[in-house]
Amino acid sequence: MNIPNAPIARKSLAEIIAGKLAASILDGLLSSGTQLASERDLVKEFGVSRSTLREALKILLDSKLIESRISVGWFVCQITSTNLARARELASWARAEDPTPTKPAGQEPPTGPRRLPVNPEKPLQIPNLKTDRSGTFQLISWWEKEKVEKARVMVVGAGALGNEVVKNLALMGVGHILIVDFDTVEMANLSRSVLFRESDSSRNKSEVAAARAKEINPNVHVQYLHADISNQVGLGIFRRMDVIIGCLDNREARLAVNRFAYWVNKPWVDGAIQELYGLVRVFVPGQGACFECSLTEQARRDLAVRYSCPLLARENVLLGKVPTTPTIASIIGAMQAQETLKLIHGMPVEPGKVTHFNGLTNVMHTTAYTAREDCESHWNYGEITELPISAGTTSLSEFARVVKSDLGPETLIELDQELILSLTCPQCGSHEDIVRPMSQVGFKAAHCPTCGILREIEMTHTITGDEPFAHLSLLATGIPPLHVIRAFNASEYRFYELTGDLKDTLHFRHFDRQDNHQLATPLRETIRLHAVSAADEPPSNPAHGRVTLWKD
Ligand SMILES: [Zn+2]
Ligand SMILES: [Zn+2]
Structure with missing residues (x-):
């Protein structure tokens, strides 16, 4: 089979450097108002001559992507409808010359910040910022309005984490949000739940959260289920979701979500918080470890004991309340919502890994779980x-x-x-x-x-x-x-x-x-x-x- 070679217009070194900088501007690595590194540092970074660098800066200047402040340096301009198309064009030059292959997730730890793919195919739409609430999102290079609006996301648990996640999904205009919880609002929830008010006391959490999501953004479609995720939510609901987000406070419910998600082959994003500590993890069936794989031998034994006396299991679950702050819920909930946004866009995530955030030391680190061959969760229903x-x-x-x-x-x-x-x-x-x-x-x-x-x-x-x-x-x-x-x-x-x-x-x-x-x-x-x-x-x-x- 003969595949004709597409003609490739070679770009000059200066154009490629300009493209790399434009890509960083589009991706937000260089945000509006940021001062560029000194010419000396940029020369070193790109390994080019000073005259090539100046040529690249001239291209960016002519494209209105940077501006000069006399005797201070170069500053990044704001991306607007006037310079967006040009920025994308420049960024595509860098990509054509220096393709960054997307490695399959879950194989090697990333060695540094990974640049998000710029999509030069994205049609240019000029948003009306006065009337279009999602207008600024469309200036994000990889944002696909249609995918976000079509997305169906189930949030399991409307506690501290669930509140933050639902708030973020509504703000971002995620089109279909289903909220599941079997609990009611108590006064103690008000200190960490942005969606609840004093007047909501004793109402169903799922219903109140759904109502507030609709209030935040009337464009999103919401539904609530006052139900126990372990046995009252049909699997047909899971299989019609794009992403499931676990905002749970116990292992049993996580295990239930994990198994259901695997049975119908759906990704899920788990979050957990305690005091100033939190973690986020994405699980994708068939890609690396799952939640059950991540359990220690001891945890697995505990679960087995509970399952041998299932009547006790549910009642014990309700005793395990953990103390949290609203701040850690915001941090972890935001990360969960962001991972979900990436999944909706088909962007790379790191399934089977866990990102820990220690709020005492502000240290964040990611480690991979080992997938277990004999894991009970790894079943897939296939044809239904x-x-x-x-x-x-x-x-x-x-x-x-x-x-x-x-x-x-x-x-x-x-x-x-x-x-x-x-x-x-x-x-x-x-x-x-x-x-x-x-x-x-x-x-x-x-x-x-x-x-x-x-x-x-x-x-x-x-x-x-x-x-x-x-x-x-x-x-x-x-x-x-x-x-x-x-x-x-x-x-x-x-x-x-x-x-x-x-x-x-x-x-x-x-x-x-x-x-x-x-x-x-x-x-x-x-x-x-x-x-x-x-x-x-x-x-x-x-x-x-x-x-x-x-x-x-
Ligand atoms: Zn597993
Ligand atoms: Zn008796």
Whole structure:
């Protein structure tokens, strides 16, 4: 195959130097008003003669990218609509001569500040700074308005970190923000939560945060879910996100987010804070270590103990509150939002690594985790069959019939969480049939009401569809709307989404003007079966459009 060589116009050394400086100006490494290094230093830095350097400076001067202040030196001009196109042109000269190959992330530690790619293809738009709130963003060389507006980001946790992250996402105009939290606002939250007010006391954190995000930027579409991320958020929500941001304060919830993100192949950005210390890490399935890989042996043992007595796990989680300052939340939350912005743009990130920030010494350092071959999180669902059925209106037996028509009569349905079937008191022998998901049975409720001791629990996580309780809805057995359910026979697993829940479960329409839904009114869900929303778009998944199996 003959590929014709594209003609390359050779640039002079002076033009390349001018291009390098223009790229630094565009990337913000040399910000407006900064004085350039002395001619002597620049000559040394670029290894060129003084006359070549002066020629380069002349190009920048003529391009209105630098200005001279008599007997002081050269200063960087502000990038405006008049010099932006020229700056990009110059920067492209430097790139053509000196391509900086983008190394695949997660292989070598970076040796210095990495220059962001300048995109000379970006169409020049002249923003109206009086009317366009995102106008100045468009002057950023790599900013792609459309990508930012189209992006769907889920923020898990609306505490100190979540507040900062949501604030930043709204300011930057990230188009679709879903906020998940199961907690309510307390007075103690007000000292570290920019989105909460005294009048929000005892309201749902997720709802208040979503309302304030919409207030900050009415152009963004928001949705809140007052739900526990471990078992009340359908996997179909995860698979329709571009990035998931963990603003959590416990290991169990992080592990849940990590597994869900891996199952549907989505990147997630974790943040953690304690007093003046914080860390940020990006996890991308298939690229380096994941959160579970990062756990120490001891942490893994602790988790295993908790999982062996799952009733205890949830209650213990709530005890582990850590003290933090609003300042460290701002620092770490800002880094999380920024990593998210990079992921949205497809810019290089460093998955499987952790960046620690020590606020006592102001030392920041990044280290890589070791990926574990046997890590339990490294599963990917692959193809998912979308079924036009809903969790609330489909029974276990109906669902079993559907999957058996696909996988055969020996098919079993595998639940994510244990289903408690009965409780028996070892002392008085009293027996209670309950059939409820583990997460809905508290530690106290598991005790015998007469003897006060912990009862023996009969539970299951596999369903045939022939059980005496198989008339119960999927929802009643702990499967959330829009979830993806696993089923398997002797030879394979397959995955089925409750896509009938999509319209009501993921809509990004809360606090839309036409909803007339103000924070002051009681919480009310609006069902719009015929409304067109962004959530109607099919996800980019090959399974979409596959012939469905629903036969009656
Ligand atoms: Zn892992
Ligand atoms: Zn008893």
